[in-house]
Amino acid sequence: MFKKNDPDLKVILATDCGSTTTKAILIEKIGDEYRQTYRGEAPTTVEAPFEDVTKGVLNSINEIEDLSGRTFLDGETIIHPYNPDSNTGCDIYISTSSAGGGLQMMVAGVVKEMTAESAERAALGAGAIVMDVLAVNDKRLPHERIERIRVLRPDMILLAGGTDGGDVSKVVEMGEQITAADPKPRLGISYQLPIIFAGNVKARDEIIKTMGDTFSLTICSNIRPTLEHENPWEARGKIQDLFEEHVMAQAPGYNKLIEWCSAPIMPTPAAVGLIIRTIAQMEGINVIGVDIGGATTDVFSYFMVEGEGLFNRSVSANLGMSYSVSNVMAEAGMDNVMRWASFDIEEEDLRNRIKNKMIRPTTIPHLLSELIIEQGLAREALRLAFQQHKELATGLKGVQQQRDIADAFNQESSGATLIKMMQLDLLVGSGGVLSHAPRRSQAMMMMIDAFQPEGTTRMAVDSIFMMPHLGVLTEVHDKAATEVFSKDCIIYTGTCFAPSGAMRPGEKAISYVLELETGEILEGEMNFGEIKLIPYGLNDEGLPLRGTATINPARSLDMGEGRGRQTKTEIYGGVVGIVIDCRGRPIKFAKEQQARVKQVESWTQAFDAYPPLKGGV
Amino acid sequence: MAHAYTPGLRVTRQAEITKERILPLKGEVLVKVGDAVTADTIVAKTELPGNVRIVNVMGMLGCEASEVPEMMVKQPGDKVAKDEIFAEAEPLLPFLKFMSPKVKSPIDGTVEKASEITGQVILREPPQPVVVKAYIDGEIIDVIPDEGVVVKTTATFIQGIFGVGGETNGVIAIAVDGPGEELKPEHIKPEHKGKIVVGGSYVNIETINKGIDVGVAGIISAGMGDQDLRELLGYDLGVAITGHEDLGLSIVTTEGFGRIEMAHRTFALLKEREGLQASISGATQIRAGVIRPEIIIPLTGDLLAAEDEIRVAAKDGVKSGNPVRIIREPNFGKLGKVKRLIPELMTMESETKVRVMEVTLQDGTDFIVPRANVEIIED
Incomplete structure (x- = not known):
């Protein structure tokens, strides 16, 4: 058995059982450092005829065996420990999982914008999908709320409400309504629905009296003990414990998987969140990370606010690239999806193709036109998910703010979003559509189009989708996780310079001087509406080439120092390069169809994003 | 690589099918092991608790929440008819009782709770019956007490x-x-x-x-x-x-x-x-x-076939010679047979590098397709 951070650890097998595919990676100690060497992938096998999540795990490891020419399996058993003589087996096996449909929760509080919102953030932070947020002021009548609870059948309910020592009756009223609804768990009828109470401490006795007999009630500390303070930690921990016990265990074969693993299986979003937070803290920067999966899209952010690092996660439960792809189309609309493509397609044909992807989620685009459509859908899924994230990652609402004379003109209210694009340092993308885009420039372009970063932003992608694996690895071996992360996982694509604001297309937007580490000095001007890619890569050690940029925006544009003010900033090269994006924020499309097609073509050509479209649509 | 794992749907001439027929919450099972059932046979029944109405009695009577239980004419557990008075304020003087504010029930149902914390009264409508049918013609092979049954058939x-x-x-x-x-x-x-x-x-x-x-x-x-x-x-x-x-x-x-x-x-x-x-x-x-x-x-x-023809689709993965269907453009929907599985990664028109197989389509043409884009069809 290996201890945490054991220096003798040589071979690590890790899998992520996603809702669509199971991804296995092999990590080996080569000389003194840990490197990721092989990767295998197979459909997740919750579907008949397999109905056993471990089959997908074995299939993905099987692929690693094929590619490496080594043996890791003895029948349906993973060989432990690594045998250096025969070069077989591994020292440890670890896994993350989002199979099982995730944790579906309802949350309730007293005031929608305060305790209910705090409860929502706590549930999301724990990796849950929030099906509905109930509050006394949610503009629904009590019987409507009760009906809703009964219909949705959540896996768990988090009830918050009241600051400590404050009013008791309103949170008890919410407890009474949940009890009256008497919801039954989604999975299995023989166990009591778990309810976590994280509200006013003074209401505990009444809540126990009201709900204790009907539910499996867990009491924890108040999520919002005062208006000015949010305390989600204990509630998050309780949610994750109950997630392990009640939900993941429902995925077929999961109990076997637990036995195989050398460390507890971590929910995929929790593992990715851990990695994003680690990057931000290590480098002392503001980071946004996104993981776009088959069923859901998770957005993570870490922003320094008044000296404190605030981490937020949002999950858009029905925005994804396979199971949920049809919902992306429904939410975004066909026009928004197809505005990114330079060709037309009949609506009926497009709708049928998207539905076929939904019902057969593991298929991959063979034709270039199908890839372009999928990447258009990805942009819209990312855009919508980010919009939801911004609405959730806010300061606490209802907090009285002290303003001095300097703030007199700052009309920002409490509860404004914490996401300031101009202050974002690094944008990291993960998930199949980004990590496996045939050209890295496609991934960078999708992220710029969807997130529309402003000012100076470094961009990166997860090389082959291994952030979840490394997230769980940090719990077992810090050195291995950190080394593989910096050497094999994160691929810096480059830097995006993008002034915010708008002006007429064709007018001079910026002039720039780029002083590169190579000694080169590049000077130029760009007009509004243009986008340019300047290849600028990595040095001999594989690290981004550096440099300095001086950018003079036009009077109506801002590069970070204010409208029209010169901005000096750092350049980081990457596998794609430096992007200067003068399309303005938000990006505006030409209204006329032909002009739009020309516009999109010029953008994709600037990025060298696609080969010429030869075949049919 | 001898085979690949590919999803497939079952199309089986004869198979033993079992179906769990379970109530949404505990109730009564109406059949026993060995009973022959048809698709429409009701095998279990239960009652879902009725919908709930919450009445703000405290507000309607103008009293404190803690006083509400005392104002109740009907007690928790009592039945109440629509428009029947279930709570009434205590008059200042007994002969003024006819003037005292009263609360009528908006539904036929039962008084469930009078809360002294919130001052609200919960009324519940009568339960709604729920039944579970056998769904298939067959035989009951197991009874899960209070929850449902397992029906078996050969089909x-x-x-x-x-x-x-x-x-x-x-x-x-x-x-x-x-x-x-x-x-x-x-x-x-x-x-x-x-x-x-x-x-x-x-x-x-x-x-x-x-x-x-x-x-x-x-x-x-x-x-x-x-x-x-x-x-x-x-x-x-x-x-x-x-x-x-x-x-x-x-x-x-x-x-x-x-x-x-x-x-x-x-x-x-x-x-x-x-x-x-x-x-x-x-x-x-x-x-x-x-x-x-x-x-x-x-x-x-x-x-019923003399011999057992039960097959399990695609459990061993796809192999050369297996009939398959292409499930993504191009050639979406076309049928063919696997000619060979190619171990090396290949680049498609989309520039995606994937594992592929060669399929001979029904018109005789050979087509290289990502393994993920085919579905096994049972032979």
Whole structure:
């Protein structure tokens, strides 16, 4: 058995059982450092005829065996420990999982914008999908709320409400309504629905009296003990414990998987969140990370606010690239999806193709036109998910703010979003559509189009989708996780310079001087509406080439120092390069169809994003 | 690499099918092990608690929350009729009782709780009966006390790829000449009322509506269009979770969206079973705990094959010679046989590097396709 951070650890097998595919990676100690060497992938096998999540795990490891020419399996058993003589087996096996449909929760509080919102953030932070947020002021009548609870059948309910020592009756009223609804768990009828109470401490006795007999009630500390303070930690921990016990265990074969693993299986979003937070803290920067999966899209952010690092996660439960792809189309609309493509397609044909992807989620685009459509859908899924994230990652609402004379003109209210694009340092993308885009420039372009970063932003992608694996690895071996992360996982694509604001297309937007580490000095001007890619890569050690940029925006544009003010900033090269994006924020499309097609073509050509479209649509 | 793992749907001539029939909450099981049941036999029943009404008695009587229990004319557990007074304020003087404020019940039901914390009274409507039917003709082989039963049958079993509408049953009626023919409104006849109508490559909204008008129990088709689905449902289906729709009939598609010839084996099997009673369900759930729509045609007597023909689809993965269907453009819907599995990664037109196989299509042409873009069809 290996201890945490054991220096003798040589071979690590890790899998992520996603809702669509199971991804296995092999990590080996080569000389003194840990490197990721092989990767295998197979459909997740919750579907008949397999109905056993471990089959997908074995299939993905099987692929690693094929590619490496080594043996890791003895029948349906993973060989432990690594045998250096025969070069077989591994020292440890670890896994993350989002199979099982995730944790579906309802949350309730007293005031929608305060305790209910705090409860929502706590549930999301724990990796849950929030099906509905109930509050006394949610503009629904009590019987409507009760009906809703009964219909949705959540896996768990988090009830918050009241600051400590404050009013008791309103949170008890919410407890009474949940009890009256008497919801039954989604999975299995023989166990009591778990309810976590994280509200006013003074209401505990009444809540126990009201709900204790009907539910499996867990009491924890108040999520919002005062208006000015949010305390989600204990509630998050309780949610994750109950997630392990009640939900993941429902995925077929999961109990076997637990036995195989050398460390507890971590929910995929929790593992990715851990990695994003680690990057931000290590480098002392503001980071946004996104993981776009088959069923859901998770957005993570870490922003320094008044000296404190605030981490937020949002999950858009029905925005994804396979199971949920049809919902992306429904939410975004066909026009928004197809505005990114330079060709037309009949609506009926497009709708049928998207539905076929939904019902057969593991298929991959063979034709270039199908890839372009999928990447258009990805942009819209990312855009919508980010919009939801911004609405959730806010300061606490209802907090009285002290303003001095300097703030007199700052009309920002409490509860404004914490996401300031101009202050974002690094944008990291993960998930199949980004990590496996045939050209890295496609991934960078999708992220710029969807997130529309402003000012100076470094961009990166997860090389082959291994952030979840490394997230769980940090719990077992810090050195291995950190080394593989910096050497094999994160691929810096480059830097995006993008002034915010708008002006007429064709007018001079910026002039720039780029002083590169190579000694080169590049000077130029760009007009509004243009986008340019300047290849600028990595040095001999594989690290981004550096440099300095001086950018003079036009009077109506801002590069970070204010409208029209010169901005000096750092350049980081990457596998794609430096992007200067003068399309303005938000990006505006030409209204006329032909002009739009020309516009999109010029953008994709600037990025060298696609080969010429030869075949049919 | 000798084989690859590829998803496939079951199309089985004869299989032993068991179905758990479970109540949404505990109740009474009405049958016992060994009982023969038909699809419509009620095997278990229970009562769902009635809907709830919350009445703000504190506000209506102008009293404190803690005083509400004292104001109750009816106590928790008591029945109450619509417009019946269930709470009344104490008058200052007894002879002024007729003037004291009173609260009438908005529903027929029972008083559930009078809260001294919130001052609200919870009234509950009478319980709603819920029954679970056997769904398939067969035999009860297990009883789960208070929860439900397991029914077993030997049947032809066909899994669809997508469906809408819940469980239903009826006699199989073939309405088209072949697996490539579209099911059109004129194919639906009055005699199809209560039956499961089998079409070929496609069914559109006009035909579905004709089926609903005639009272058809279900439609089986290879494909349908998403625009028609939207019109049928009245909304754009975002996530593939279906089965709860109340459409007047259930639909099972066997191949997907668009015009696609039904797999010959599927069509031939349905044709062979024409005139037999079938149970179908359109319920589809593609995320966690996958549910695919299904067609179950119980077999009895002479129809039971002498030998056990039960097969399990694709458990060993796809191998050279296996019949497959292409499930993504180009050549979407076409059938062929695996010629060889190519171990090296190959670059497709989209520049995606993937593991591939070579498939000989029915017209004799060879086609290299990503392994992920084929589906095994049971031999």
